[in-house]
Amino acid sequence: NAGVTQTPKFRILKIGQSMTLQCTQDMNHNYMYWYRQDPGMGLKLIYYSVGAGITDKGEVPNGYNVSRSTTEDFPLRLELAAPSQTSVYFCASSYEDRGGHYGYTFGSGTRLTVV
Amino acid sequence: AQRVTQPEKLLSVFKGAPVELKCNYSYSGSPELFWYVQYSRQRLQLLLRHISRESIKGFTADLNKGETSFHLKKPFAQEEDSAMYYCALSPSYNTDKLIFGTGTRLQVFP
Numbered sequence: 001n002a003g004v005t006q007t008p009k010f011r012i013l014k015i016g017q018s019m020t021l022q023c024t025q026d027m028n029h030n031y032m033y034w035y036r037q038d039p040g041m042g043l044k045l046i047y048y049s050v051g052a053g054i055t056d057k058g059e060v061p062n063g064y065n066v067s068r069s070t071t072e073d074f075p076l077r078l079e080l081a082a083p084s085q086t087s088v089y090f091c092a093s094s095y096e097d098r099g100g101h102y103g104y105t106f107g108s109g110t111r112l113t114v115v
Numbered sequence: 116a117q118r119v120t121q122p123e124k125l126l127s128v129f130k131g132a133p134v135e136l137k138c139n140y141s142y143s144g145s146p147e148l149f150w151y152v153q154y155s156r157q158r159l160q161l162l163l164r165h166i167s168r169e170s171i172k173g174f175t176a177d178l179n180k181g182e183t184s185f186h187l188k189k190p191f192a193q194e195e196d197s198a199m200y201y202c203a204l205s206p207s208y209n210t211d212k213l214i215f216g217t218g219t220r221l222q223v224f225p
Binding site for chain 1: 160217
């Protein structure tokens, strides 16, 4: 099992450019998430998905879009990159155990700089 | 509002010293609390959760509902404990979203 795989690991974008951050998991987890981590701040939830075809906004969704066409993939799209989107992005997936509790697995992160 | 507060950005101790990483939360219901750790060049991973009442790598954390705290403790720090530690809250036992604190960097000197 590769777990949660994010690509790319690093990227520099110019203002106004667009890009897609890829995230895939091979654990058959229903739940997937995108977080961003700004310097000195905790992780903030951007979008999440409870299953294929279902997505919902988190705490900081503005400027981003997601899709979940398969259980495995949960790409994050930036349409018009802005300097405020300079951050480290983490993808995660989770499963619900028999006790109704969730176990998270995180990707290694994508460091994005918008100049 | 649901919030997790980690007041210390950096905690430095010497090997063998006791460690306490502070975490306070605000939530009116019954939260589930976690500690996540990120070692250098590794991904974020679960260290422990309060419902398990377990000790992982010598760390323990007790949920104190009166003080709304979930401090992480270890009696004797090791150099390999140096990492970034995040306290996180899940608003209820059946929700899948996590709210993270800002993290505390623990440095253990030899």
